[in-house]
Amino acid sequence: MQDDEHKIDDHxxxxxxxxxxxxxxxxxxxSNRAGWNEGAAHYTEKVAQTIAFLRGGGxxxxxxxxxxxGNLGEWCKTAVHLQCASGEDTLSLWNExxxxxxxxxxxxxxxxxxxxxxxxxxxxxxxxxCDILDTPTxxxxxxxxxxxxxxxxxxxxxxxxxxxxxxxxxxxxxxxxILDDHPASWLFDQGADTIQAAGSSYFGHSESGKGWGPTxxxxxxxxxxxxxxxxERLWTLAEIFQALTGAxxxxxxxxxxxxxxxxxFPYLSAxxxxxxxxxxxxxxxxxx
Ligand SMILES: C[S@@+](CC[C@H](N)C(=O)[O-])C[C@H]1O[C@@H](n2cnc3c(N)ncnc32)[C@H](O)[C@@H]1O
Numbered sequence: 292m293q294d295d296e297h298k299i300d301d302h303x304x305x306x307x308x309x310x311x312x313x314x315x316x317x318x319x320x321x322s323n324r325a326g327w328n329e330g331a332a333h334y335t336e337k338v339a340q341t342i343a344f345l346r347g348g349g350x351x352x353x354x355x356x357x358x359x360x361g362n363l364g365e366w367c368k369t370a371v372h373l374q375c376a377s378g379e380d381t382l383s384l385w386n387e388x389x390x391x392x393x394x395x396x397x398x399x400x401x402x403x404x405x406x407x408x409x410x411x412x413x414x415x416x417x418x419x420x421c422d423i424l425d426t427p428t429x430x431x432x433x434x435x436x437x438x439x440x441x442x443x444x445x446x447x448x449x450x451x452x453x454x455x456x457x458x459x460x461x462x463x464x465x466x467x468x469i470l471d472d473h474p475a476s477w478l479f480d481q482g483a484d485t486i487q488a489a490g491s492s493y494f495g496h497s498e499s500g501k502g503w504g505p506t507x508x509x510x511x512x513x514x515x516x517x518x519x520x521x522x523e524r525l526w527t528l529a530e531i532f533q534a535l536t537g538a539x540x541x542x543x544x545x546x547x548x549x550x551x552x553x554x555x556f557p558y559l560s561a562x563x564x565x566x567x568x569x570x571x572x573x574x575x576x577x578x579x
Contacts, residue, residue: 304500307522310448319448319499320422324397325519326501331400333508334377338404341379342411350383353441353552355572356470357387359544360436364388371395371430371460373423373439373453374446378405382414384438391415393430397422424452426460434460440469441552445523448497450530454538461577467540469531473547473568476555477525484558486566496525506554528571535575544574 310316334341344351352360363370368390372381375394378401385392394405394416402420409416419427437457447453457467477496480487481504491498499522502515511518526534528545535542549565556564 304498307497307499309495309497309524310522313449316424316448316452317422319522320397320424320446322519323446323521324399324422326521327396327398328400329511329513329518330503330508331377331398331404332511333503334404335400338377338407341377342408345379345382345386345408345412345414348386350386351379352383352387353470353550355546355548355550355570356438356440356468359468359470359546359572359574360387360466362388363436367435369393369433370436370438371426371434373426373437373456374443375401375405375418377401378408378416378418380438380441381405382409382412382416384436385414385416389436391417393417393419393433395419395421395423395426423447423456424449426456428459431459432462435462435465437461437465437467438469440471442472443469444471444526444531446521447526448522448524450526450534451537454534454540457535457575458538458540458577461540463577463579465577467535467575467577468572469574470552470570470572472555473571474525474527475568476570479556479567481556482558484560486559486563491525493525493527498523506557531573535573539577540575541578542573542575544572546572548572 310319370384370389371393373395375381375396378394381392381394402418405418437460480489499520501518547568548570551569
C-alpha cells in the first residue's frame with residue numbers, strides 16, 4: 292500500500308497530454324531545463340568528491356554498459372554523451388579508454404559543474420549547453436560512440452528528433468549505446484512495498500511534477516511549490532526502436548534486466564525486484 296510515509300515523488304504531480312507540436316516540445320524542454328538547474332545543485336555539492344573519484348581512475352559506468360562496450364581504448368577515439376549531467380559518466384568514458392569526450396546537456400548548472408570537473412582533471416573534454424535537439428552541427432560525423440541513458444529518455448518529448456541527432460553525430464560504422472529505465476517499470480508503483488500496478492498506461496503516457504525522489508536528489512533549499520515543473524514521457528521499447536531505425540540506424544542489440552541502476556523501488560524486497568523489468572540496453576550502428 293502507498294501511504295504518506297511511502298509517498299516518494301511528485302507531490303504536485305499530474306497527467307499531461309502528449310506534446311504533439313514542436314512549440315510544446317520546446318516549452319516542456321525549457322521547463323525541464325529550469326527544473327534541472329535546481330536539481331543540479333545536488334551534483335554541485337559533490338563536485339570535489341567526483342573529481343577525487345575520477346582522479347583515482349574511477350568509473351561510474353554500469354557493469355552492463357562495460358560489458359556491452361568492451362575495451363573502449365581499442366576502438367573509441369571520440370565519444371559524445373547526450374544528456375551528460377555534470378559529466379561524471381562522460382569522464383568515466385575517458386577513464387575507460389576513450390581518447391576525447393564531448394558532453395551535451397540542457398542544464399547550465401550541470402555544464403558548469405562538468406567544466407569545473409574536467410578542468411581540474413585536465414581532461415580532453417568539450418561541453419555544450421543546449422537542448423540535445425540543438426546539438427551543434429559542427430559535431431556531425433565526429434563520434435565513434437554516442438552514449439546516453441541512466442535517466443535520459445523520460446525527459447525528452449521528441450524521440451524522432453533525438454534519433455536524428457544520434458545519426459548525424461555518428462561516423463559511418465559508429466556505435467550507439469543506451470542503458471535506461473525499462474518503460475514497463477513505469478507500470479508499477481514505486482512507493483509500494485509489494486508489486487502493485489501504478490495504474491498508468493504503457494501507451495501514450497506523459498506526466499509532470501515538482502519535487503525530487505528521496506533516493507535521488509531529495510529535498511532542495513527551494514520549497515516544492517516554488518520549484519519548476521518537470522515534464523516526463525514514457526517511450527515504449529517499440530517507439531525507441533522505431534525512432535532509431537527510422538533515423539537510419541541498424542539496431543544490433545536489445546537487453547532487458549531486473550537490475551536497477553538507481554534505487555527506483557526503495558520499499559520493494561530484493562526477491563520482488565528480480566521479477567520486474569528495471570532496465571533495458573539497446574545498441575545500434577550507423578551503416579557505412
Ligand atoms: C537523470 S540525468 C542523467 C543522469 C546522468 N547519467 C547522471 O550523471 O546523473 C538527466 C539529464 O538530462 C538532461 N536533460 C533533460 N532534458 C534535456 C534536453 N532536452 N536536452 C539536453 N539535456 C537534457 C538534464 O539536464 C539532466 O542532466
